Amino acid sequence: MKKVVVIDDERAGRDLIKEYLQDYPELIVLGEANNGVDAVKIIREFQPDLVFLDIQMPGLTGFEVLQKLTEIPQVIFSTAYDEYALKAFEVHAVDYLLKPYTKERFAKAVHRIKKDNEINNINSLADSLLQDQQKYPDQVLVNKNKKLVTLKVKDILWVEAYGDYSKIHSQNDVFVSNNGISTMEERLSPDLFLRVHRSSLINFKQIKTAEKYGKGYVLKMNNDSMVRVSRGYVEELKKLIF
The missing domain is CATH 3.40.50.2300 (Response regulator)
Known part of the structure; x- marks a missing residue:
């Protein structure tokens, strides 16, 4: 009207x-x-x-x-x-x-x-x-050997909670961030990243395989690391399944 x-x-x-x-x-x-x-x-x-x-x-x-x-x-x-x-x-x-x-x-x-x-x-x-x-960055600065280096967001495979901090996993490296997992979820684009566990956030374009595990799943990422999907987040993962 x-x-x-x-x-x-x-x-x-x-x-x-x-x-x-x-x-x-x-x-x-x-x-x-x-x-x-x-x-x-x-x-x-x-x-x-x-x-x-x-x-x-x-x-x-x-x-x-x-x-x-x-x-x-x-x-x-x-x-x-x-x-x-x-x-x-x-x-x-x-x-x-x-x-x-x-x-x-x-x-x-x-x-x-x-x-x-x-x-x-x-x-x-x-x-x-x-x-x-503009809200979500294409690349971030991460600490490596006491230096700040750039990391393209698309190259992040998954993010792991590490106490009050986070570990950022790329193909060949692991970086520690001062941001907690919830802050990382807010700052990374939902068009690329998916929360699959209270302690894990994955880049769903970097998933190699997904296998049923109890009431959840286990994901193998492109660097062969394994990430568990808890049952509370299974429905979000299923949206990616065709």
């Missing part, structure tokens, strides 16, 4: 928009105004997702209304003046309906709203994925 406000200084203009909107039950008209001053008030009150906005109105123009707002909703201009079209798109209007317009033209404007929303959703998803990628 999207909240809608209709702003037009002519009743006929407002009524036409509301009539056309009856074909779109997901767009709910919460209020209307016939001048710029009331438009600002009603937009602030209802915080709509979409505003159908006239341009030439008593009090304030449609553009001046937008300047008064801290958060601007999606806007479809509905006006009898064609000279403002360029300016309308400069303020990122979804569409510009030039009166008189048909029901078909109105439908195209509504379709643009949906398309605009889809693009925004895709952009939001992309931003979210980018943030996740």
